Amino acid sequence: MLTNALATVVRELQSALGKRHVLWAPEDMLGYEYDATIDRARPDAVAFPANAEEVAAVVRITRRHDVPVVPRGSGTGLAGGALAARGGVLCVLTRMNRILELDPANRVAVVEPGVINLALQDAAAAHGLLYAPDPSSQRICTLGGNIATNAGGPHTLAHGSTVNHVLGLEVVLPDGRITWLGGRQLDAPGPDLRGLFVGSEGTLGIVTKICVRLVPVQAAVRTMLADFESVEAASEAVSAVIRRGVIPVALEMMDHEIIAAVEHVLHIGYPLDAGAVLLIEVEGLRESVEADAAQVVAACREQGAREVRVAESEAERARLWEGRKAGIGAIGTVTPNFYLLDGVVPRTRLPEVMRGVAELTARYGFRVANIFHAGDGNLHPNIMFDELQPGATAKVLELGGEIMRLCVDAGGSITGEHGVGQEKRSYMEWIFGPEDLRAMERVRLGFGASELFNPCKILPTGHGCGQAHAADARRHLATPGVYL
Amino acid sequence: MTAPSATDPLRAALPPDRERRAEGYAIDGVRPAAAFRPASREEVAALLAAATGAGLVVVPQGGRSALTLGRPLQHYDVALDLGGLDRVVHYEPNDLTLTVEAGLTLERLQPRLAERGQYLSVDPPPHDGVTVGGLLATARPGAWRGHLPDARDLVLGVHVAQADGTLARSGGRVVKNVSGYDLHRLHTGALGAYGVIVEASFKLAPLPEATSAAAVRCTQIAQAEAIALDLWRQALAARAITLLGEAAAAAAGLPRAAHVLCEFAGVRAAVERSVEALRSAAANAHAPAAGAVDAEPWRRLRALAAERADGGTEEEMVLRLGVPATALRQSMEAAEQRGYAAWGHVAAGSVLVHGTASAAAAGELRALAAGYGGFLQVEAGPAWLRASVDPFGLGERELVRSLKAQFDPTGTINRGRWMEDV
Numbered sequence: 001m002l003t004n005a006l007a008t009v010v011r012e013l014q015s016a017l018g019k020r021h022v023l024w025a026p027e028d029m030l031g032y033e034y035d036a037t038i039d040r041a042r043p044d045a046v047a048f049p050a051n052a053e054e055v056a057a058v059v060r061i062t063r064r065h066d067v068p069v070v071p072r073g074s075g076t077g078l079a080g081g082a083l084a085a086r087g088g089v090l091c092v093l094t095r096m097n098r099i100l101e102l103d104p105a106n107r108v109a110v111v112e113p114g115v116i117n118l119a120l121q122d123a124a125a126a127h128g129l130l131y132a133p134d135p136s137s138q139r140i141c142t143l144g145g146n147i148a149t150n151a152g153g154p155h156t157l158a159h160g161s162t163v164n165h166v167l168g169l170e171v172v173l174p175d176g177r178i179t180w181l182g183g184r185q186l187d188a189p190g191p192d193l194r195g196l197f198v199g200s201e202g203t204l205g206i207v208t209k210i211c212v213r214l215v216p217v218q219a220a221v222r223t224m225l226a227d228f229e230s231v232e233a234a235s236e237a238v239s240a241v242i243r244r245g246v247i248p249v250a251l252e253m254m255d256h257e258i259i260a261a262v263e264h265v266l267h268i269g270y271p272l273d274a275g276a277v278l279l280i281e282v283e284g285l286r287e288s289v290e291a292d293a294a295q296v297v298a299a300c301r302e303q304g305a306r307e308v309r310v311a312e313s314e315a316e317r318a319r320l321w322e323g324r325k326a327g328i329g330a331i332g333t334v335t336p337n338f339y340l341l342d343g344v345v346p347r348t349r350l351p352e353v354m355r356g357v358a359e360l361t362a363r364y365g366f367r368v369a370n371i372f373h374a375g376d377g378n379l380h381p382n383i384m385f386d387e388l389q390p391g392a393t394a395k396v397l398e399l400g401g402e403i404m405r406l407c408v409d410a411g412g413s414i415t416g417e418h419g420v421g422q423e424k425r426s427y428m429e430w431i432f433g434p435e436d437l438r439a440m441e442r443v444r445l446g447f448g449a450s451e452l453f454n455p456c457k458i459l460p461t462g463h464g465c466g467q468a469h470a471a472d473a474r475r476h477l478a479t480p481g482v483y484l
Numbered sequence: 485m486t487a488p489s490a491t492d493p494l495r496a497a498l499p500p501d502r503e504r505r506a507e508g509y510a511i512d513g514v515r516p517a518a519a520f521r522p523a524s525r526e527e528v529a530a531l532l533a534a535a536t537g538a539g540l541v542v543v544p545q546g547g548r549s550a551l552t553l554g555r556p557l558q559h560y561d562v563a564l565d566l567g568g569l570d571r572v573v574h575y576e577p578n579d580l581t582l583t584v585e586a587g588l589t590l591e592r593l594q595p596r597l598a599e600r601g602q603y604l605s606v607d608p609p610p611h612d613g614v615t616v617g618g619l620l621a622t623a624r625p626g627a628w629r630g631h632l633p634d635a636r637d638l639v640l641g642v643h644v645a646q647a648d649g650t651l652a653r654s655g656g657r658v659v660k661n662v663s664g665y666d667l668h669r670l671h672t673g674a675l676g677a678y679g680v681i682v683e684a685s686f687k688l689a690p691l692p693e694a695t696s697a698a699a700v701r702c703t704q705i706a707q708a709e710a711i712a713l714d715l716w717r718q719a720l721a722a723r724a725i726t727l728l729g730e731a732a733a734a735a736a737g738l739p740r741a742a743h744v745l746c747e748f749a750g751v752r753a754a755v756e757r758s759v760e761a762l763r764s765a766a767a768n769a770h771a772p773a774a775g776a777v778d779a780e781p782w783r784r785l786r787a788l789a790a791e792r793a794d795g796g797t798e799e800e801m802v803l804r805l806g807v808p809a810t811a812l813r814q815s816m817e818a819a820e821q822r823g824y825a826a827w828g829h830v831a832a833g834s835v836l837v838h839g840t841a842s843a844a845a846a847g848e849l850r851a852l853a854a855g856y857g858g859f860l861q862v863e864a865g866p867a868w869l870r871a872s873v874d875p876f877g878l879g880e881r882e883l884v885r886s887l888k889a890q891f892d893p894t895g896t897i898n899r900g901r902w903m904e905d906v
Binding site: 103105106107108149150152156160161163164173177179180181183184185186187188189190191192193194195196198199200216218219239242243245246247285286287288291344345346347348373376377378411412413414415416417418419420424428431432433435436437438439440442443445446447448458459 | 576577578579580581601602623624625629630633634636637644646650651652653654656657658659660661662663664665666667669670671672673674677678679689690691717719720721750751753754757806807808809810832833834857858859861875876877878879880882883884886887889890891902
């Protein structure tokens with residue numbers, strides 16, 4: 001049931017966007033109360049603007065009536081960043097899904113925020129170009145969401161995260177003003193507001209146009225699968241590869257739990273008796289690919305790899321990647337629930353941290369499946385459990401916190417690519433002091449964001465977020481189908 | 485000029501031997517009332533707190549190579565020399581990561597990294613005397629930009645001393661991190677507007693196995709453009725593809741003619757093939773064969789690209805245009821028609837223009853760049869020029885101002901360099 005203020009907001013939204021582009025019936029809200037993580041928060045209304053002016057109207061209407069507003073794309077976020085933590089209006093950008101311009105000669109594209117990552121990849125590929133950031137959810141996640149989280153992906157190691165590929169952004173600021181940050185060229189004058197905005201998780205404004213840089217598809221690529229006795233040995237090999245001065249384009253680890261799950265579903269041909277495998281890809285000029293591949297093989301052998309298989313064909317390469325991309329989903333076939341974590345550590349500390357993860361999960365009595373971007377030091381332990389077992393959920397969350405603490409103590413961070421969102425706000429104080437957080441608060445204030453503009457995200461404090469804290473204690477944990 | 489006693493609170497805030505003679509710190513001919521060279525980040529913070537308390541304007545400086553970037557200062561009370569912060573805090577070669585203090589220069593840093601076969605892949609103007617803090621605060625691209633990630637891509641985190649005397653940090657030392665706002669990006673290109681960078685962490689790159697540079701002398705700039713775009717479209721080990729107009733070529737020590745200047749870096753076989761590709765591209769465009777060059781033209785172009793203090797005269801200016809690669813030639817021709825030396829880096833989409841200071845010419849070229857969806861920044865020039873032409877031409881001014889009000893409400897750091905009172 002809507003309060004009077006909300007009923008007014010809905011009426012105004014309907015007149016600005018058209019009646020069919022505003023939802024408010026309680027049953028319609030059910031589809032918008034979650035993202036791909038474990039929290040739930042139900043909005044009061046959902047608006048589907050078609051352009052920047054309509055987004056600005058949504059922002060102004062909610063601001064005028066002191067109603068929270070939260071931007072959302074496909075809802076594949078893994079930190080609760082698109083949850084309506086205090087109710088209010090969800091501003092869903094999926095109608096804004098046009099590729100507005102693609103200039104192959106200058107390697108630039110301009111797109112709307114609701115464009116699916118893979119759709120841009122496909123459009124660029126037609127010109128022999130690539131939009132490099134490739135989160136594993138690329139078949140469904142939007143570029144607006146990629147901007148919000150500064151999304152990475154398996155190929156971030158060589159190409160960098162989303163921020164390294166965004167030239168400029170048209171955004172609606174929290175006061176409803178429409179402006180551009182950055183532009184169509186590299187290195188525009190001024191403080192890097194573009195770079196600040198990317199990764200700000202929809203708390204500083206809502207992106208309405210995105211100008212990205214495309215890169216040429218590399219001339220040559222070599223994909224390898226190295227097979228190790230243990231996760232630790234594989235972790236040592238990661239450091240050994242980097243130490244040799246080789247930066248693979250991807251360096252992914254899958255442990256025996258993942259291998260078993262993937263093989264159960266897909267029969268890729270991963271070695272079932274391996275403690276862990278590394279999926280390693282090098283790309284570039286044909287001369288450097290040969291040299292790099294030889295270095296990778298040597299580094300893996302030196303660290304005790306039982307076998308290093310080099311994909312002989314494009315089909316074999318695609319097959320090896322298929323298993324990696326299906327890995328997270330496959331976990332869902334062997335456990336009722338799992339909790340996907342995202343931490344990051346210096347690459348040289350991977351072996352000891354992975355040992356710590358194994359010891360901690362064993363002590364808590366859970367099994368863990370590891371599938372992650374080892375070359376970036378970006379861990380994704382998946383803790384397997386059954387939420388129907390009394391107390392299991394609380395124990396898993398506690399274990400998740402301990403694993404995050406392990407990452408922080410190793411000189412790492414609480415999130416490598418998923419974001420802080422609502423889920424990890426309370427961990428921010430583990431890595432940042434009061435002055436660091438105060439500086440972040442100043443950014444929010446400088447952008448004119450009130451506490452109702454995507455509330456209860458990133459910063460550990462915030463009025464009216466108590467409800468979200470209470471929800472923390474009784475949240476439901478992930479169902480299969482979590483994206484990474 | 486502030487009365488000498490006004491800077492006493494700063495003297496009280498720092499150990500006695502931190503003060504320097506103010507004569508050595510003039511900017512645009514204006515001498516500050518006092519100059520200090522702190523030895524730690526805490527001392528930088530203490531100096532800023534004292535200055536804010538006393539209502540003084542502080543101008544942070546490292547290599548002093550970008551002091552005429554921005555509007556001329558209306559107030560200049562205190563020079564903050566960051567040269568005392570020059571330590572390597574943490575170097576992890578096996579992780580390809582580095583944390584250094586802001587006052588360390590590239591010319592001192594790079595040899596240390598080279599010992600481990602690594603480098604910070606930047607070539608900022610005007611030379612490697614640029615400090616790490618200046619590199620980030622000015623964020624000016626070099627010839628490698630677009631082929632390699634630049635400082636703004638490589639920075640992993642910073643520590644900053646803020647105007648209120650507090651120290652804050654963002655990011656970290658890990659190569660992938662999305663925790664909290666990336667304030668290190670806000671400070672990139674900000675000329676200290678929101679705080680003084682005192683420490684920064686970077687991703688490093690392995691040094692290339694081989695490098696090679698070559699120049700092709702062309703009959704006209706269109707021929708040079710055809711070769712440059714041809715090379716850019718090929719899969720080569722290019723680290724720089726630069727178009728030179730006649731005057732720029734002469735300034736770089738080459739014959740007075742349009743040129744394509746290329747640098748290749750990578751594994752030896754790839755570099756050798758790239759040099760061959762340059763020969764073929766030149767032949768296809770009916771240009772003479774490429775001649776090998778050493779690092780000298782690059783050194784001269786870098787020096788020319790920024791600072792009059794390096795031998796220029798008072799009446800010269802340097803402009804940087806950001807335009808699409810396919811508009812590089814037209815932008816260079818427009819500058820040459822006005823009597824300027826012009827050169828352009830294809831992958832960065834940047835054109836540099838050097839010559840006699842003129843507000844009219846700067847305005848016309850800015851309009852030209854805007855027509856291509858690009859921009860123009862005045863990189864260096866006399867104070868009168870920087871007072872009459874907005875050096876930055878920012879599209880978004882209000883946020884720059886409102887963030888300044890949050891981080892430095894009294895305008896302690898570099899007041900007026902962005903816009904009046906900011």
